[in-house]
Amino acid sequence: MNALAVLLILSCLLILGSSRPRVAIQVVAVQGIFLGLLPILRSWEHLTAGIWIVGISGLVFKGILLPWLMQNVLQRTGIQKETAPYVSFGTSLLLGIVLLALSAWIAVNLQLPADASPVLTAMAMFLVLVGLFLMMSRRKAIMQTLAYLVMENGVYALGVSISLEFPYLVELGILLDIFVGVFLMGNLLFHLDRELQHTDVDKMTELSDLQTISSEPGRDA
Amino acid sequence: MELMLLGCLLQILGGLIALAVRDNNKASLTANLSVWLGCALAAIPVISVLSGNSINPVRLEWSLTGSQLVFGLDTLSAFFCLPFLVISPLAAMYGRSYLGNPERRLGSHWLFFNLLVASMLLLLTAQNVIMFIIVWEVMAVSSFFLVMHDHEQEKVRKAGWTYLIATHIGTIALLVFFAILGSETHSLDFGGIIANRKMIVHTGALFVLAIFGFGVKAGFFPLHVWLPEAHPAAPSHVSALMSGVMIKTGIYGILRTITLIGYTDAYLGWALVIIGIISGVTGVVFALAQHDLKRLLAYHSVENIGIITIGIGVGVLGIAWKLPALVFLGFGGGLLHVLNHALFKSLLFLGAGAVSHGTGTLDIELLGGLLKKMRWTAWTFLIGAAAIAGLPPFNGFISEFYIYFAGISGVRAFTPGPIILAAFVMVSLALIGGLAVACFSKAFGIVFLGEARTTKAANVHEADLQMLTPMVILAGLCVLIGLAAPLTVYLVKAPLGTLAGSDGFDFTGIMHHTRTVFGYVALIFGILYIISLVFYLIKKLLPRANQVSTTGTWDCGYAAPTARMQYTASSFAQPLTELFRSLLRTRKTSSRIKGYFPANTEFHTETPDVAKEGIFAPIFRLINNRISPLRQMQHGNLSGYLLYIAITLIVLLIWKAGF
Numbered sequence: 073m074n075a076l077a078v079l080l081i082l083s084c085l086l087i088l089g090s091s092r093p094r095v096a097i098q099v100v101a102v103q104g105i106f107l108g109l110l111p112i113l114r115s116w117e118h119l120t121a122g123i124w125i126v127g128i129s130g131l132v133f134k135g136i137l138l139p140w141l142m143q144n145v146l147q148r149t150g151i152q153k154e155t156a157p158y159v160s161f162g163t164s165l166l167l168g169i170v171l172l173a174l175s176a177w178i179a180v181n182l183q184l185p186a187d188a189s190p191v192l193t194a195m196a197m198f199l200v201l202v203g204l205f206l207m208m209s210r211r212k213a214i215m216q217t218l219a220y221l222v223m224e225n226g227v228y229a230l231g232v233s234i235s236l237e238f239p240y241l242v243e244l245g246i247l248l249d250i251f252v253g254v255f256l257m258g259n260l261l262f263h264l265d266r267e268l269q270h271t272d273v274d275k276m277t278e279l280s281d282l283q284t285i286s287s288e289p290g291r292d293a
Numbered sequence: 294m295e296l297m298l299l300g301c302l303l304q305i306l307g308g309l310i311a312l313a314v315r316d317n318n319k320a321s322l323t324a325n326l327s328v329w330l331g332c333a334l335a336a337i338p339v340i341s342v343l344s345g346n347s348i349n350p351v352r353l354e355w356s357l358t359g360s361q362l363v364f365g366l367d368t369l370s371a372f373f374c375l376p377f378l379v380i381s382p383l384a385a386m387y388g389r390s391y392l393g394n395p396e397r398r399l400g401s402h403w404l405f406f407n408l409l410v411a412s413m414l415l416l417l418t419a420q421n422v423i424m425f426i427i428v429w430e431v432m433a434v435s436s437f438f439l440v441m442h443d444h445e446q447e448k449v450r451k452a453g454w455t456y457l458i459a460t461h462i463g464t465i466a467l468l469v470f471f472a473i474l475g476s477e478t479h480s481l482d483f484g485g486i487i488a489n490r491k492m493i494v495h496t497g498a499l500f501v502l503a504i505f506g507f508g509v510k511a512g513f514f515p516l517h518v519w520l521p522e523a524h525p526a527a528p529s530h531v532s533a534l535m536s537g538v539m540i541k542t543g544i545y546g547i548l549r550t551i552t553l554i555g556y557t558d559a560y561l562g563w564a565l566v567i568i569g570i571i572s573g574v575t576g577v578v579f580a581l582a583q584h585d586l587k588r589l590l591a592y593h594s595v596e597n598i599g600i601i602t603i604g605i606g607v608g609v610l611g612i613a614w615k616l617p618a619l620v621f622l623g624f625g626g627g628l629l630h631v632l633n634h635a636l637f638k639s640l641l642f643l644g645a646g647a648v649s650h651g652t653g654t655l656d657i658e659l660l661g662g663l664l665k666k667m668r669w670t671a672w673t674f675l676i677g678a679a680a681i682a683g684l685p686p687f688n689g690f691i692s693e694f695y696i697y698f699a700g701i702s703g704v705r706a707f708t709p710g711p712i713i714l715a716a717f718v719m720v721s722l723a724l725i726g727g728l729a730v731a732c733f734s735k736a737f738g739i740v741f742l743g744e745a746r747t748t749k750a751a752n753v754h755e756a757d758l759q760m761l762t763p764m765v766i767l768a769g770l771c772v773l774i775g776l777a778a779p780l781t782v783y784l785v786k787a788p789l790g791t792l793a794g795s796d797g798f799d800f801t802g803i804m805h806h807t808r809t810v811f812g813y814v815a816l817i818f819g820i821l822y823i824i825s826l827v828f829y830l831i832k833k834l835l836p837r838a839n840q841v842s843t844t845g846t847w848d849c850g851y852a853a854p855t856a857r858m859q860y861t862a863s864s865f866a867q868p869l870t871e872l873f874r875s876l877l878r879t880r881k882t883s884s885r886i887k888g889y890f891p892a893n894t895e896f897h898t899e900t901p902d903v904a905k906e907g908i909f910a911p912i913f914r915l916i917n918n919r920i921s922p923l924r925q926m927q928h929g930n931l932s933g934y935l936l937y938i939a940i941t942l943i944v945l946l947i948w949k950a951g952f
Binding site: 158174178182201204205207 | 931932939951
């Protein structure tokens with residue numbers, strides 16, 4: 073259990089330090105598999121059908137389906153590498169450690185239900201914060217989608233760590249939402265890439281109607 | 294009462310169908326039919342209430358706890374419904390032809406038109422604070438979209454935004470007003486508020502908020518800034534509806550506030566009288582300086598709202614001083630002027646619309662000589678102009694006469710207050726009336742008389758039957774109310790029951806007296822009409838009547854007169870505008886005359902709104918300067934926005950975990 077949490081934390085650090093989206097997607101896939109196993113392992117003694125459904129569907133969606141979708145987008149758009157992030161990979165790793173400390177501190181101090189595991193909570197919090205951080209610090213839109221997935225994983229893990237009575241229908245609904253969200257983002261990315269020849273979020277101000285904001289002239293297709 | 298709601302529902306439904314219909318003609322027809330039918334249905338309960346019956350309100354349960362959704366009609370609502378029910382169908386009919394069949398689809402226009410009509414009727418019947426505010430907002434927003442009809446034009450967009458901002462500033466004041474009222478009386482129903490009105494503490498503050506909030510809609514000076522912008526920008530039938538009836542909802546709101554709070558102190562009366570006098574005089578003075586026909590009419594709305602407010606103020610003072618004559622004549626004059634102004638102001642806006650439809654311009658200086666080609670428009674416009682200037686024998690004279698009469702009966706009370714009031718009211722009404730006559734002599738004279746100043750004015754065509762019919766009906770009503778003056782005492786008696794019913798006044802004496810006086814007035818009007826008719830017939834029967842001879846208009850020995858040598862509107866109004874120049878602050882630009890025989894020279898005047906330039910512009914500039922640094926936060930960079938979210942999240946988490 074705790075080993076799983078540590079593995080998840082390490083996988084986050086790996087995403088923070090990697091410049092290639094392909095690697096990051098694979099790591100997110102592994103994260104998804106771990107997260108799917110998490111509820112099953114957590115209540116190994118008294119497993120119910122609901123927990124099996126949550127775990128297996130989580131595993132299938134987060135570990136297989138979504139990464140496959142992302143991989144597909146990656147191939148179609150031909151994005152190779154996150155070249156110039158706002159925050160460099162080394163600094164990202166260092167900041168990741170700060171975030172880890174912060175989430176551990178929050179998890180210890182937050183008033184949690186009695187049966188919640190502080191380690192799991194810290195891990196979940198860390199996932200959410202890393203997701204947010206990745207979203208801010210990366211330029212390629214595909215990394216933003218991945219960051220969104222990481223954040224979502226964190227929310228899922230938080231749900232698992234705090235309470236197992238999380239109604240699985242809600243959990244499944246959330247999974248479906250994420251699936252549709254990622255599907256749309258992938259599609260959007262593909263079209264943006266085709267129209268603009270890039271997927272850099274800092275240049276997306278060109279899409280704005282407000283002329284005053286867009287700083288540089290559009291690079292039309 | 295159910296009929297009224299059914300009528301409103303029908304109108305909304307008709308608007309929705311018009312939105313869905315692809316063909317413009319069909320959309321216009323559907324919207325028209327639903328407005329007519331809806332107004333006809335609504336008229337049944339309104340007439341029933343005004344003739345002395347009381348009808349049961351409709352009570353509906355809704356999810357809001359502690360209050361009921363009540364729609365009811367008392368005599369005050371029913372009286373205000375009258376102009377709404379007359380003008381709306383006529384404006385719709387006019388609009389159908391005015392808009393014609395352009396390239397773009399008219400469905401959305403008709404949807405908002407029908408929504409506006411329905412929301413105004415619902416506003417008058419709503420007896421719950423929440424419902425009142427909801428329909429108030431629907432009314433504001435739908436009229437905003439109607440103003441924005443020609444949104445391709447920069448000018449129209451600007452006018453629309455001015456209106457939207459102004460009306461929402463008013464709504465903020467109203468929200469605060471109703472919040473205080475509701476929390477102090479522990480009720481959100483009008484009935485409950487009246488029952489608990491003794492618990493109200495901040496009466497003065499409530500009235501200030503109400504006068505501000507409703508005053509923006511009504512167009513009190515200096516809150517009127519949206520009127521001269523929005524009315525010229527909107528299509529004419531919309532201006533007619535907005536200026537004729539929509540601004541009256543502000544007056545209704547103030548009267549409703551008086552019935553709700555029941556605060557009838559002399560201070561309130563004086564405040565209303567002074568507001569009315571200021572609005573009336575400044576309105577007409579600014580109207581004098583305008584070149585745009587619809588802008589001129591918009592300023593006259595400010596003037597007439599002023600006259601109405603004077604009347605209401607006199608009525609409130611009458612209650613405070615326990616003088617039934619002042620109550621009856623003040624409120625009566627104000628209320629009758631609501632109806633009358635709705636009639637002649639709509640008539641004038643429709644006439645202005647016919648002029649702009651026929652010539653393509655509303656600039657008075659470019660028109661001229663339209664009387665010959667637009668006979669019907671010109672004559673109905675003349676009736677409207679005489680009526681709005683308060684000239685006999687039309688309806689405007691009657692309602693202003695009520696207020697004069699109130700002044701005279703105030704003098705006879707032989708106490709200082711009413712005598713001062715009488716002096717104030719009569720002098721300012723006389724000033725307003727005189728200036729209004731000058732202003733409409735200018736408007737009518739320059740637009741319809743003389744020679745065409747431009748080819749636009751020369752190639753004019755008369756409006757079609759569908760546009761003329763509403764104008765003729767309205768002009769007919771103006772004449773009719775003038776002739777039926779003695780009967781108006783019964784009309785205004787009904788709403789007085791709601792306004793001053795609980796104070797136990799006996800109006801029989803003053804009613805009888807007023808009716809007798811108006812009997813003579815109507816008799817004189819009748820004789821006037823007969824004499825005019827006789828003269829007309831004599832002229833027709835004279836052998837030379839049908840001879841037409843053409844000569845140059847201003848020959849005077851000059852060989853080559855042109856139409857451009859005519860008196861212009863600006864020069865006509867110049868002596869008067871010069872008199873008020875400290876208020877008007879007209880900007881004049883002219884080129885210097887060079888040489889002994891100057892060839893080209895120009896002179897241009899522009900009168901910006903003093904309230905807009907002097908009060909609102911500096912305030913908004915100040916606010917803008919203060920908050921514009923914040924705009925840097927909205928830089929359009931996605932990562933930056935995410936940073937805001939992250940910082941908020943982390944701060945919240947630390948706060949929650951650490952403290």
